[in-house]
Amino acid sequence: MDTIIILQMVAAALIAAAAYTVIGIAPGTDETATIAPVTLALVLSGLHPAVILSFFMAAIVASKLTDSIPVALAGIPGGVMATPMVEHAMVLKKHGMSDLSIRKMASGSAIGTIVAVPVSLLLASALIPVADVIKEYANPLFLIGAVFLALMSKNRWLALASIIPLALLIQGLRHLYWGVGAVATGTNVFVSFFLGITIGPVILTLFELLNKEKRDQLERFDKKTIYLNKTTHTNGIPNPFQILTKQELGLSALASLIGSVTFIMSPVGMTIFLGEVFSSKVKDPVKKASLSIACMEALANATYIAGTLIPLIALGIPLSPMAIGPANALFNAPPVFTLEHNMHHILTNSWFVWATLIGAVIALTMTYFITIKYSGQICAFVFRRIPHEAILGLFFSLVLLLSYMDAGWINVxxxxxxxxxxxVLHRLGVNYGVQFMVLYSAPWIITKLVG
Incomplete structure (x- = not known):
C-alpha cells in the first residue's frame, strides 16, 4: 500500500474526529446536514477515495459519540439520532447523574463501533455473490424502501401520500432544466436535490423569517439560560467494558449486532424500538434509563456504520437510510462518482478495511477519551461560543454553491x-429516509406512471 495515502488517511481521520467532536455537541446540527455536504466537497476535490472514506468513518463515529453530551447535561439533542435518549437522560439528570449518563452513552456508542465494524465487513463480503441480483431490482427496491419507511413512520398515511407528488416535483424540475437548456444533463441533476432535501427544515425556517407576522410571533430572549450539571472526571484511561454493567454490555452488543444486520431499516425507528424492548422489564428508573441509553447509543452507531459499509462494499448502490443520507456522496457525486463508478468499483477490499479501521479507531480512541474526560467543559464552550445557527449557515452556503455548480442559477x-x-414534509412527519428513497426512485416511478 502507498505510505503517503495511509498518512493522508490518518490525517483526514484526525481532522474529522477533532471537527465533529465539536460539531456533534452543537444543538440542532443534524448528521445529514453537517456531514453530507463536507463529504461531497471532498469527493469533488479529487482526494483519494480511501482518504475520503477514512474521513467519513471518523466523522460519523465522532459525531455519534458527542451528540449525546448536550442531551445528558441540558436535555438538548445534538442531532436527530440523539433525540430518543432525551427522556432517559433527563431521568438520570434528575437524580444528579449527568456524568453517569455521559459515560453510559459514550460507552454504548463505543461498543456499537467495536461490534459493527467487523460484522459489517463480514456481512458485506457475504452479500457480494448476490449483489448483481439485488442491483437488478434496485429501482423497485428504492420504491419499496420508501413505502416501507413510510409505513414505519409516525404519520404513515401522509408519508405514503407524499411519494408520488414529490417524485413529480423532482422529475418536473429535471425536465425543466433540460428543456430550457440550463444544463445539458438536466435529467441527471441529483446531488443538489439531495442537499436541498437534507437542509429542507433550515430553508423552510429561513423563509418563515421573511414573514413579518411569523417573526413577530417568535418568542424572544435576551439570554438563554442553560444549567449544566458538574461532571466528575474518571481517573486513568476510560474503559467501556468497566463503565457498563454486564447486562448493559451484553444487551448493547446484541443491539449493535441487530442494528448491523437490519441496516436497511430506519435507524431512529430501530433505536427507539429496541431501546424500549431491552429495558421494558427493568423497574428501577435509574437502571432502566442507564440500560436504555447504552443500548440506544450502541444501536445508533452500529446502524450508521453498517448502513454505510455494507451497501458500499457489497452493492455499490445506496440501499439503506444511511447510504442515501449522510453517506450518499460516497455512492453518487457526478462527475466524480456515479452509481456505475464509485468507491465500490475503485477500492479493493484491503483499502476498505484499512480506511474503515483507521477512521473508526482514531475517532473512537480520541473522541471517547475526550468525551469522558472533558464533556462538561467542551459543552459549555460550544453553548457559549459556537452558535449552531452559524454552523448551519456555513453548510447552507455550501449547499447553494454546490447547487450552482450542479446546474447553474436556475438550479439555486x-x-x-x-x-x-x-x-414542510419533514415538519409534518415525513422523515428523511422516505424523501431520499423517492429521490432515487423518481425516474422509475414517473416512467411507470406515464408509460
Missing part, C-alpha cells in the same frame, strides 16, 4: 423549492 431556485417542500 430549484433547490430552494425542493428544500421548501422537503422542509
Amino acid at each position: 431556485g430549484g433547490v430552494l423549492l425542493i428544500g421548501l417542500v422537503a422542509g
Whole structure:
C-alpha cells in the first residue's frame, strides 16, 4: 500500500474526529446536514477515495459519540439520532447523574463501533455473490424502501401520500432544466436535490423569517439560560467494558449486532424500538434509563456504520437510510462518482478495511477519551461560543454553491423549492429516509406512471 495515502488517511481521520467532536455537541446540527455536504466537497476535490472514506468513518463515529453530551447535561439533542435518549437522560439528570449518563452513552456508542465494524465487513463480503441480483431490482427496491419507511413512520398515511407528488416535483424540475437548456444533463441533476432535501427544515425556517407576522410571533430572549450539571472526571484511561454493567454490555452488543444486520431499516425507528424492548422489564428508573441509553447509543452507531459499509462494499448502490443520507456522496457525486463508478468499483477490499479501521479507531480512541474526560467543559464552550445557527449557515452556503455548480442559477431556485417542500414534509412527519428513497426512485416511478 502507498505510505503517503495511509498518512493522508490518518490525517483526514484526525481532522474529522477533532471537527465533529465539536460539531456533534452543537444543538440542532443534524448528521445529514453537517456531514453530507463536507463529504461531497471532498469527493469533488479529487482526494483519494480511501482518504475520503477514512474521513467519513471518523466523522460519523465522532459525531455519534458527542451528540449525546448536550442531551445528558441540558436535555438538548445534538442531532436527530440523539433525540430518543432525551427522556432517559433527563431521568438520570434528575437524580444528579449527568456524568453517569455521559459515560453510559459514550460507552454504548463505543461498543456499537467495536461490534459493527467487523460484522459489517463480514456481512458485506457475504452479500457480494448476490449483489448483481439485488442491483437488478434496485429501482423497485428504492420504491419499496420508501413505502416501507413510510409505513414505519409516525404519520404513515401522509408519508405514503407524499411519494408520488414529490417524485413529480423532482422529475418536473429535471425536465425543466433540460428543456430550457440550463444544463445539458438536466435529467441527471441529483446531488443538489439531495442537499436541498437534507437542509429542507433550515430553508423552510429561513423563509418563515421573511414573514413579518411569523417573526413577530417568535418568542424572544435576551439570554438563554442553560444549567449544566458538574461532571466528575474518571481517573486513568476510560474503559467501556468497566463503565457498563454486564447486562448493559451484553444487551448493547446484541443491539449493535441487530442494528448491523437490519441496516436497511430506519435507524431512529430501530433505536427507539429496541431501546424500549431491552429495558421494558427493568423497574428501577435509574437502571432502566442507564440500560436504555447504552443500548440506544450502541444501536445508533452500529446502524450508521453498517448502513454505510455494507451497501458500499457489497452493492455499490445506496440501499439503506444511511447510504442515501449522510453517506450518499460516497455512492453518487457526478462527475466524480456515479452509481456505475464509485468507491465500490475503485477500492479493493484491503483499502476498505484499512480506511474503515483507521477512521473508526482514531475517532473512537480520541473522541471517547475526550468525551469522558472533558464533556462538561467542551459543552459549555460550544453553548457559549459556537452558535449552531452559524454552523448551519456555513453548510447552507455550501449547499447553494454546490447547487450552482450542479446546474447553474436556475438550479439555486430549484433547490430552494425542493428544500421548501422537503422542509414542510419533514415538519409534518415525513422523515428523511422516505424523501431520499423517492429521490432515487423518481425516474422509475414517473416512467411507470406515464408509460
